[in-house]
Amino acid sequence: MRNWFKVAAPLGDMSARVLVMCSFLIPLVLWCVVSYAPFLWERDYRLTIVSAPSDTQAFPATYLAGDVVSDDYFHDYQQAIRDDNAALAEMRESSAKDFGMSERSARSYNKKILRSFVPVAEENGWFNVRIKDQLSSKDYYREMYATMFRLWGQLDSGELQVADGTLSDENLQLIKTNYQLLNQVADNYDANKFLSEPMFQLVPQGRLKVARPVYIPAPDEVFNSAWADFTNQSELGDLQVASRYRSSISVVFSGFLLAALIGVPIALLAGTFTFLSKLIEPFVDFFRYMPAPAFSTVLIAVFGLAQAPKVALVVIGTLPHLILMVANTTRTVDRSLLDAAQTLGASRLQVIKDVVIPAILPSLYNDLRILLGWAWTWLVIAELIGMKSGLTEIIDTQGRRFQFDHVYPIIFLIGLTGFFVDQILSGVRVVFFPWIVDEKSGPIAQIVRLPARFVAWLTEGRLEPEINTKAI
Amino acid sequence: MKKIKTMVMGIAAVAMTTTLHAEPLKVGYSDWPGWVAWEIGVQKGWFKEAGVEVDFVWMDYVASMEAYGAGQLDAVCMTNGDALVTGATAKPSVAIVLNDYSNGNDILVGTKDIKDVKDLKGKKVALEEGFVPHLLTLKALEAHGMSESDIEIVNTPTDETPQVLKSGKVAAICAWQPNSGTALKEVAGSKVLFSSANAPGIIYDGLFVSPESLQKNRAEWLKVVKVWYQIVEYLKDEENHEESLDILAQRVGMKPDAYEPLLDGTFILSLEQALAAYQPGEGLSSVYGSSKISDDFNVKYKVYESAQDISKYFDASLTAELAK
Numbered sequence: 001m002r003n004w005f006k007v008a009a010p011l012g013d014m015s016a017r018v019l020v021m022c023s024f025l026i027p028l029v030l031w032c033v034v035s036y037a038p039f040l041w042e043r044d045y046r047l048t049i050v051s052a053p054s055d056t057q058a059f060p061a062t063y064l065a066g067d068v069v070s071d072d073y074f075h076d077y078q079q080a081i082r083d084d085n086a087a088l089a090e091m092r093e094s095s096a097k098d099f100g101m102s103e104r105s106a107r108s109y110n111k112k113i114l115r116s117f118v119p120v121a122e123e124n125g126w127f128n129v130r131i132k133d134q135l136s137s138k139d140y141y142r143e144m145y146a147t148m149f150r151l152w153g154q155l156d157s158g159e160l161q162v163a164d165g166t167l168s169d170e171n172l173q174l175i176k177t178n179y180q181l182l183n184q185v186a187d188n189y190d191a192n193k194f195l196s197e198p199m200f201q202l203v204p205q206g207r208l209k210v211a212r213p214v215y216i217p218a219p220d221e222v223f224n225s226a227w228a229d230f231t232n233q234s235e236l237g238d239l240q241v242a243s244r245y246r247s248s249i250s251v252v253f254s255g256f257l258l259a260a261l262i263g264v265p266i267a268l269l270a271g272t273f274t275f276l277s278k279l280i281e282p283f284v285d286f287f288r289y290m291p292a293p294a295f296s297t298v299l300i301a302v303f304g305l306a307q308a309p310k311v312a313l314v315v316i317g318t319l320p321h322l323i324l325m326v327a328n329t330t331r332t333v334d335r336s337l338l339d340a341a342q343t344l345g346a347s348r349l350q351v352i353k354d355v356v357i358p359a360i361l362p363s364l365y366n367d368l369r370i371l372l373g374w375a376w377t378w379l380v381i382a383e384l385i386g387m388k389s390g391l392t393e394i395i396d397t398q399g400r401r402f403q404f405d406h407v408y409p410i411i412f413l414i415g416l417t418g419f420f421v422d423q424i425l426s427g428v429r430v431v432f433f434p435w436i437v438d439e440k441s442g443p444i445a446q447i448v449r450l451p452a453r454f455v456a457w458l459t460e461g462r463l464e465p466e467i468n469t470k471a472i
Numbered sequence: 473m474k475k476i477k478t479m480v481m482g483i484a485a486v487a488m489t490t491t492l493h494a495e496p497l498k499v500g501y502s503d504w505p506g507w508v509a510w511e512i513g514v515q516k517g518w519f520k521e522a523g524v525e526v527d528f529v530w531m532d533y534v535a536s537m538e539a540y541g542a543g544q545l546d547a548v549c550m551t552n553g554d555a556l557v558t559g560a561t562a563k564p565s566v567a568i569v570l571n572d573y574s575n576g577n578d579i580l581v582g583t584k585d586i587k588d589v590k591d592l593k594g595k596k597v598a599l600e601e602g603f604v605p606h607l608l609t610l611k612a613l614e615a616h617g618m619s620e621s622d623i624e625i626v627n628t629p630t631d632e633t634p635q636v637l638k639s640g641k642v643a644a645i646c647a648w649q650p651n652s653g654t655a656l657k658e659v660a661g662s663k664v665l666f667s668s669a670n671a672p673g674i675i676y677d678g679l680f681v682s683p684e685s686l687q688k689n690r691a692e693w694l695k696v697v698k699v700w701y702q703i704v705e706y707l708k709d710e711e712n713h714e715e716s717l718d719i720l721a722q723r724v725g726m727k728p729d730a731y732e733p734l735l736d737g738t739f740i741l742s743l744e745q746a747l748a749a750y751q752p753g754e755g756l757s758s759v760y761g762s763s764k765i766s767d768d769f770n771v772k773y774k775v776y777e778s779a780q781d782i783s784k785y786f787d788a789s790l791t792a793e794l795a796k
Contacts, residue, residue, distance in 0.1 A: 057663065057664065058663070060656045060662075060663055060664050061653065061656040061657035062653065062657065062729075062730055062733050063657070064727055064729050064730055067657075070660060073660065104710055107710070108710070108713060111714075112732075115729065137714065137715040137718045137719075138711075138715055141714040141715070191711065214658065235727060236725050236726065236727065237721065237722035237725065238722070239725070297538055297542065300535075300538065300539055300542050300544060301542035301543070301544070304544050305498075305529055305531075305539055305544050305545075385535070386531065386535060386539060386544075387529050387530060387531050387535075387539075388530070388531065388532060388535075394725070397724070397725050398725060400631050400632075400634065400635075400651070400654065401650065401654050401725075401726070402634070402654065402658050
C-alpha cells in the first residue's frame with residue numbers, strides 16, 4: 001500500500017498493466033452497480049401491452065411497449081382502460097349503439113388493438129417483427145394483422161396456450177370476446193371486410209423492473225441497442241450508422257488535413273523568422289479565443305449546406321492552435337544547429353529544409369497527433385450546423401427523445417475511434433522516428449511495431465530497429 | 473510545391489463537390505408531420521415521375537430558415553407566422569403550398585401542480601421567443617383573460633423544452649411535436665393546458681418559395697405542387713395508413729406507433745380546403761386572417777419593426793391551376 005503512493009516512483013510492468021485495465025474497468029463496474037443495484041432505485045413497470053385511454057386529458061402521453069412507467073401511473077393507466085371497456089360494454093348493450101366514432105376510425109382503432117398484441121405474440125415465439133426487413137411495408141402489415149387475427153382465434157378455441165406471465169387472464173377473456181366480434185364479420189383478416197365498430201382494448205400489462213433515471217440505461221440495454229443499430233436492425237428503422245460514420249470521419253480528417261496544410265507552412269515560417277512571428281502570432285492568438293461555433297451562420301452563407309461548412313468549422317477550430325503550437329515547436333530547434341548551418345553557408349531555404357524541418361519532425365508529428373484529437377472535439381458542433389449530418393444526427397435527435405440507449409453507443413464509437421487512432425499514431429511514431437526513445441509504449445504501440453521488429457529480426461537478428469544516429 | 477497544390481485543391485474539391493453542381497431546386501424541410509410528408513414523394517420517386525429535380529434537405533427548423541435567409545435554399549417549409557419573420561428580417565418568400573394547419577400538435581404543457589392556464593400566473597414558462605409557441609401561449613393567456621406580463625418567459629430552443637420541463641425549473645413549456653409529446657411522456661403528471669386544437673388555424677404550415685425562384689422556375693414549382701396533392705391523396709387513403717406512418721417515422725427516427733398521434737394533430741388540407749384557406753378573410757379559417765394575427769403579434773413584441781404586406785406572402789395560383 002505504501003509503495004503505491006511513492007512520489008514519481010516507476011511502477012513494475014505487471015502492475016502498470018493491471019492499472020491500465022482497472023482504469024477502464026472501474027467506470028464500467030460503477031456503471032453496472034448504478035444500473036443493476038435494486039436498492040438504489042424504486043421499482044417501475046416496463047410495459048408489454050399498451051393501450052390508449054380515451055381520457056386524453058389525464059393520459060396525454062403515447063406509450064409504447066418497452067416504455068417504463070411508475071407504479072402509481074401503471075395502476076391508474078390500467079384502471080382507465082377498464083373504465084373505457086366498461087363504458088364500451090354499456091354502449092354495446094344500449095339500443096342506440098352509438099360509439100362516438102366513424103366506421104373508419106373504428107377500423108383504425110381495432111387495428112391498433114390487434115397491434116397491441118404483437119409484443120405478446122413475439123414473446124411466445126408466434127411472430128417475428130424482423131420479417132419487416134424482407135417485406136414491403138404493406139405486405140408486412142397485412143401479414144401481421146392476419147397473424148394476430150389467427151392467433152386470437154387459436155387462443156379463443158384453446159388451441160394455443162400462452163406462456164406463463166405473458167398474458168393476464170383478464171386480457172385472455174377480452175381477446176376471446178374481441179375475436180367473437182371479429183369473427184362475425186370475417187373468418188380471416190381482410191382489410192376490406194373488417195370490424196367497423198370498436199372492440200375492447202387490452203388492459204395494459206407490464207413487468208416490474210428496477211427504476212432508473214432514463215439517462216442511465218443499463219449496459220445490456222445499451223449493448224443490445226448498439227448491436228441492433230450497427231447491424232441495421234434498429235427498432236427506429238435504418239439508422240445508416242456505417243455511412244454516417246464515414247461521413248463523420250471525413251469531416252474530421254478533411255478539416256484536420258486542410259488545417260495542417262494551411263497551418264504548418266505558416267507556423268514553420270513564423271517559428272523561424274521573428275519578423276513573421278510578430279506579424280502573425282498575436283492575431284492568431286486573439287482569433288483562437290473567438291468561439292468557432294459562433295461563425296456557423298457565416299459559414300453556411302459562404303459554403304452552403306453540405307459538408308463544406310462543417311469542414312470549415314473544424315479548420316477554424318483547429319488552425320489557430322495548430323499555428324501557435326507548431327510555431328512554438330519550431331522555436332525549440334537547437335540554436336547552435338542553426339548557427340552551424342549558417343556558418344557553413346546554408347541559404348535560408350536550406351536552413352528550413354535541411355535543418356529546421358528534420359529537427360522538429362518528431363515533435364511536429366506529435367503536435368499534429370494531439371491536434372487531430374482536438375479536431376475530433378469539434379465534430380459534434382460541426383455536424384449540427386446547417387444540415388444535421390453524420391453520427392451527430394443520431395446523438396442529437398435520439399437524445400432529445402430521451403432514447404439514451406441509442407445515444408451512448410454512438411458517443412462510445414466516436415470516443416473509441418479517437419482513442420484508437422491516437423494509439424496507433426503514437427505507436428507508429430517509433431517506426432517513423434526510431435531515434436526517439438519512447439519510454440511509454442502501450443500494447444497497441446507494441447503491436448504496431450511488430451512488423452518493423454520482425455523485419456529487423458529477419459535481417460539482423462535483433463529485436464529493436466537500429467537506432468539511427470545519422471539522422472540528426 | 474506542385475504536389476501540395478494539387479493536394480489542397482483535391483481536398484477543397486472533395487469538400488465542395490456537393491455545392492458546385494447544385495442545379496435542382498433546393499427545399500429545406502424539417503421535423504413537422506405536414507412537412508415530413510414530402511418524404512413520401514421522395515421515397516416513391518414521384519418527383520422524378522413528375523419530371524422535376526428537387527433536393528429535399530433535412531434540417532433543424534430554425535437552421536432551415538437561417539439557410540433560406542442566407543440564400544442557400546430555393547424554398548423552405550415554414551409556418552405562416554415564421555415566414556413573416558423571415559421575410560421582415562432576412563428574405564421574403566411566397567407560399568405556393570398550404571400543407572396543413574396545426575390541430576393539437578402545438579401544446580402548452582404544464583407540470584403536475586398546474587391545473588389550468590390561470591395557475592400560470594407569476595410562474596415561469598419556457599418557450600422559444602418570437603416563434604409559434606410564443607404566439608400560442610399568448611393566445612392561451614388571452615383566452616383566460618390574462619396577458620404576457622402575468623407570466624415569466626424563459627427563452628428556450630423548442631427542442632430543448634422537454635429537458636427544461638423535466639428539470640423542474642419551470643411551471644410549463646410550449647412546444648410543437650414531437651417535443652411536446654416527449655415532454656408529456658417524460659415528465660410524470662404533466663398535462664395539456666392549451667393546444668393548437670383550441671385555436672385551429674392559428675398556425676398554417678406551407679412551402680415558402682423565394683420570389684425569384686418562383687418567377688424563374690414556375691413550371692418546375694407547379695410540378696412540385698402537383699406531387700404534393702399526390703401525397704395528400706395517398707395520406708388520406710385508409711389503406712396507406714400504416715405505410716405512411718412507417719415512412720414518416722423512419723425519417724425522424726421514431727417508432728411508427730409513436731408517430732400516429734403526431735399525424736392526428738396535423739390537419740392535412742385537401743386541395744379544396746387549401747383553396748378555401750387561401751381566400752382572403754378575417755379569422756383563423758383564412759391564412760390571411762391567421763397571418764394578420766401573427767403580424768400584429770410580431771410588431772407588438774418587436775420581432776420586427778413595421779407591419780408586413782401579407783398578400784405578398786401567398787400565391788394561390790399554382791394550387792388553383794391544379795384544381796382546374
